[in-house]
Amino acid sequence: MDQPNIVEVSHVSMRFNLAQEKTETLKEYLVKLMRGKLMFNEFFALKDVSFTVKKGESVALIGRNGSGKSTMLKIVAGVMYPSQGSCAVNGSIAPMIELGAGFDMDLTARENVFLNGAVLGYDRAYMTEHFNSIIDFAELWDFVDVPVKNFSSGMITRLGFAIATEVQADLLVVDEVLAVGDFMFQQKCQQRLKKMLDGGATLLFVSHDANLVRQLCQRAVWLDHGVKRGDGPSDEVCTMYEEAMRKGEA
């Protein structure tokens, strides 16, 4: 594969300050300040993680809860800045970290399509052109002019997915959003993702579901407590991951 890199993550660390114990009073605060141990406890969500993704590849980030997958994804999506190291993306991103994040509950589905499109960087003309196919995919023709606050969570997810995948992006950044929605719709979503991949899009996918990863991705990166523990063909890495889980050590 002689494709250029679309994502370059080099030596990324992400440090959070956790409030370890509550400081109740101002006096306590000052005492702690003077002793130089203010209530912060450093926590590394990611420690020196490096990997690259080539154009057209589909890569999964796997690992247990709290292993830093979503943090990594947010750094790639540009939502967070790493404390150390750098992350470069060459191309446009379609973020699906949480579907329907930009919806305004008081607006109707129709209005939200345009609002959400603009959030993703597309203007009214583009969204008007694609409006029909978005509502078609989301199967929401009966509810186009209903305020979104009256929607079920499945309907919101469907609409969010339809908008996010309608735009043509170089890189799809997908958190575990496919878990919502009924079985039929999940199938439909996976088909759409596959179609986009065939069309030359790159996928960065987060999941702890090894089977889904095997289906969708060629390669997998295994994160464990913020450290990269494996990187290779998805089947191999998933098997390693599953074995470690079975032993109860990961």
Next chain:
Amino acid sequence: MNQNQSQLSRSWGHFVKYKPLIHELVSRDLKVKYRRSFLGYVWSILNPLMMMALQTIIFSYMFRADIPNYPVYLVCGNVLFTFFNESANMGLTSIIYNGTLIKKVYIPKFIFPLSRVVSSFVTMGFSLAAVLLVMIFTRAPLGWTALLFWVPLVFELVFCCGVALLLSSLTVYFRDMQYLFSILTLGWMYATPIFYPLEQLPLFAQRLMKLNPMYHYINMFRNLVMYGNIPGPNTWFACIASALVMFVLGLVVFRKLQRNFILYI
């Protein structure tokens, strides 16, 4: 220096790319604002009119002799100050209220305070009809200088953008700003000659007033629209300088603080 420049050009690129977003956010604000009310946008005109009527009744007993055409004097000050008040208060919470969005999608964050200010600006546009109505109703003379009414409004817009940028970024770190600022705006309102004439104040307070940017915008607006004269160079200088200083200050603070917003939202 070079890095700074490329950062600036990138920011500009973002601004162009996300212009539709500003448009959508503004139209959302306006739609949501009056959704469910019967009169809708009419409120933007009715509100300053009713405020003016109320204040005229209350204050005309106190300052009657001093100000010719008091209703117009009042409505001018009110409309301009309401714009400042609304855009500052809505801008202040714009980042924390859009926290969920900022956590999930990359968007240049300055979009939020700016779109809030623009929404308030559009609302003020409707309110200008109230000024015109009061002027026609009171048979106030309308000179050609009234055509320049938009000039002080543009200065105020730039000023408000700076205020909104500054406050929205500070509020992320100090939530107390919300409560502090509501008192501050109240004080600011009384410290601006909206319903009293400047001359009524003692001399030292009149001098202090020159430091209040809102006074200059309102003063310029009244001069152009009510009195039919072009204000002198001092007023122009004060308006331009205060707007630019505030805008640059807001921008610098915002750019410095925005990096870590996500950790505090």
